[in-house]
Amino acid sequence: MLDTPPEAEFDAIAAGARHLFGCKFAFVSLVDADRQWFKAACGLEPSETPRDVSFCTHTIAADDLLVIADTREDPRFATNPMVAETPFVRFYAGVPLRVTPPGGGASLPIGTLCVADDKPQDPTREKLEILAGMARVVEALLEARRTSKENLQLALDRQEALADMARTHRLLQHAERMARIGSWRLELESGQLHWSDQTYTIHGLAPGSREQLDTAMQF
Secondary structure, eight states: OTTOOOOHHHHHHHHHHHHHHTOSEEEEEEEOSSEEEEEEEESOOOSEEEGGGOSHHHHHHHTSOEEESOGGGOTTTTTOHHHHSTTOOOEEEEEEEEEOOTTOSSOEEEEEEEEEESSOOOOOHHHHHHHHHHHHHHHHHHHHHHHHHHHHHHHHHHHHHHHHHHHHHHHHHHHHHHHTOOOEEEOTTTOOEEEOHHHHHHTTOOTTOOOOHHHHHHO
């Protein structure tokens, strides 16, 4: 998902969260090794910020809802550049976004759905519960994107495997024509007989015609 173009679904959730809290900023953020990147952002121009100044890093570390009613009264954030300088964040509320690792196991936090404002806020429990519910929707979208990508990769792998089989089959046919030999296969359980095209040619038959086992044995 990192560095992918904006998508209407994520933008709509961020816009809804900003409207719910009546604040200036709302984000769907993903935290990389050294940066915080925004899949959706309302009210802020940059598409990413350094991780070491991001509020969302603390949300992920706690793996729980984080609410800062007034950043200037919190020693963790009072001197943060996002507080002391533009955009002068005074309020923050973030919910971790969790995904299940590809190999399974417990869900792990990789980002947040968060809101922020340049004025202090003391949000109600109801608003925070709604924000948490919206975060679950974002998680479902992230999982859907991953599943879609995995299915696409499986389809591409299958297509490549079929192409490899077709190439091998063409090589076998070419080798049979050069050596003037044919090949055949008999399925013992069903009695179904399979001839290569060159086997049909050897016996003067049209490729693809179905020969019975008794007839084939007469050749």
